[in-house]
Amino acid sequence: MRIWRELGYTLTVPLMAALGLTHLLIVLIALVASTYVIGLPLLGGCVVAARRLGAANRGLARALAGTEVPAPAPYRPGRGPLNRLGTALGDVAGWRAIIHSVVRLPAAALAFAAAAGTWGLGLVLLTCPLWWRFPGLPAAPESWPGALLLGVLGLGLLLLAPWAVHVALLPERMLARTLLGPPPAQARIRTLEETRALAVEDAAAALRRVERDLHDGTAARLTALAMSLSMAKEELDEAGDPVRLERARALIDGAHRGAKETLSELTDLIRGIHPPALDKGLEVALATLAARSPLPVDLDAELAERPSPAVETIAFFCAAELLANVAKHSGARQAAIRLRAEDGRLRLRVWDDGEGGAVVADGGPATGSGLRGLTGRVRVVDGELAIHSPAGGPTVVTVDLPLRA
Template structure:
């Protein structure tokens, strides 16, 4: 009995100590590190073949399309790597914005958008540098599994921290840069569409209004000229009617010019221009302005046409009997608040007027807030960036004619 006990104790001493159990987080990090090598080889080969093919075909017309197609594939690779980091490393990174549709549909707009995509290029860089790092992490992790087991949790955490830094640095949105670029592209499209709509409106107003009236006026004057010798009284009557048509045509042209950019806004500023606008509103309106000096001309124009459109909406749809317009400056923002005691229910979800107005304000970093419960009253607040006008260089002339 004593000999058996002694031999059993000796055998127990000869066995290696039991390995400490690893947590689920550590096992996921180990799997991630072991996958770095095969995935690194795959992505590196794809990147090298793609760049080599694009370089060989650069002398042909398909060189750039191959380069763009490869960038699209690199973007997909980056999406896959973000998913792997999310599952195995618990690293949650927002997806970069998809490629914008700015520039329209078609092959060449797509080609330009893809070649200028920073997400695709950074994903390609990630694919290249991933291979040497994958070789290192695979070797260290494999050795640690059989030799350095007690140190494995700390080594796995250290190595995956480097992985996390690489994924954050190369595969995450650059502090919202891509989203800002996409937003700017959308704003550009909005401004372009608005400008095109305004040009079509001006063309329609000229064609259907002043132009048609001037054509009729020319025809009337031609008839009056023919009757001048035969029937002077009829010719004089026709000239008198033509004179009235001239006045109406001039009034239409003045209204059209005022709709493009009112002269009073350029000459005297926002407060006098809004005062003239208030006087033409069919709903009694009060105006309070507290702005120390004039903002940039572009901001003045946007504020003027915004108030003009909102007052027109009040006149047409609100059934209000009183409206108020207030303007003031807070730090670097111009604030406008318009209230009316109408029936309420104003929203950007129905119709296109307020929705288009909100889009136009958003394109210049502005904001439109609406509080309009059913039954009223309605309060609409507009925020615009206060941009001081650019300084202009003035020259004064001395008595001897020189400028200073």
């Protein structure tokens, strides 16, 4: 339960702050000793050890405070004594953990004071009617009504305690996210690496899909068409036989139907690579998509500025996949699409009145690769996809993309 986890976190904060303070004193001693050569290895060891202290604080923040802090890049020591010492002394994550030990002291004191002042004092006042008659107790009430009033006050403090502790932990959470995670530049590099990998995988998957569709569908049909026309030619060479003429007509009719089906498949394949409706703009493409949907779709699209072609394509395929999910899985009776361009961002929102439940407990996409695929697609251009889908509905999916990829 969140209340007891946060209370446990406030009780462990003083211990972790004391450990951090002790480590800080060792670091200061190492800094003083670093004027001599022998003090530098001690200082490097303290910096690397601070990583472990930061990892322990991240684990407590995740388990008790409900704050997910990503781990920084792993420590990779250099080769050779001098390189290893230089890597240790220049470890940014270790120094950030040391800074966290310093600046967290006021936040830790605030959290512990909030817990002691609400939970501790509340319990003392709540039990006042049980001990107010004991002689020698300081600040004891003089009468039973006074003790009862203090008990009611204690009950009020206990009811207020969870909210007070939750608010008092905000600085502690902020410091953990700011100093114990990867530096902003490092986090940006990691995000770019992940999105680059996603872009490569998405491009490779698209090429494999096009190759498979062409090989298994279109190529096979064109082969059959060529064989049919070849057989028809052989039959027409014997045109004097009415039976052979009839067979030739049947073969040519079959070849004609196959040609039309092949052209239809090629059209669908081309549309899957780049929808022709996007040539007239994203609003027109979404209007076409809404008109083809089996459910009534209320479209509200208004763009003061046209996005780049790559962003338009991603937004269109996101809307197409989301509407397909609504029709197949949600049990909805209607849906809505809202499209706006604000503050240099393109925001697409798809709503439906279905059963909900499109996310699992950890906040990730539900079973199936559709929503996960959309998440990867929008991250390629540094976009975000947010899903709000409580049980019973409604489901609202918001796609936030830059106007320029």
